[in-house]
Amino acid sequence: MAKVLLFGRLADIAGWRERQVESPFLSALRSRLSDDDPRLGEALAASGVQVAVDQMIVRGDTALNAGAEVAFLPPMSGG
Template structure:
């Protein structure tokens, strides 16, 4: 199972910050989460949302192993 973390606005939209999910890849995980919550699906699809796998930013899809940590990060703002 993967540990899934949502930060900032994403956790506000979903109503949770952390949960365990069974998924084989980031793409499958994103599809699973999107299928459960249309508002979260829209937020995850927005430009600038990044994904970190085991605390490293990844682009595109990646396989998940037992104990993987996946964090969805909203776009950053500030100065």
Template sequence: MARVLLFGRLADLAGWRERDIPAVSLADLRGRIATEDPALFEALQAPAVRTAVDQELVSLDVALGPDSEVAFLPPMSGG
């Protein structure tokens, strides 16, 4: 089961910040999110949203282990 973390506007949109979701790969996880919450899935597709698996940025599909942590990171702003 992957521990999924959402930050910023993604957490606001989903209504949760941290959740366990069963998935064997990043593609599988995205598919499960698409089924459960199409609006969140669409937001995750934005080019500026970064994905980290076990605290490493990834850009392609990767396998997830039973204790994987997946973080979806929206663009940051500040000053």
């Protein structure tokens, strides 16, 4: 089971910040979250959203080990 964390406006859209989700791959996890909440799925697919698996930014699909922590990070702004 993966521990899924949402930050910033992603958590606001979903209405939750942390949840346990069963998924063997990141792509399947994204699909499951999108199926459960299409608004969240759209937000996760937006440009600039980054994903960290066990505190390491990843690009593309990756296998999720039991107990993995998957954090979805909204686009950063600053100056």
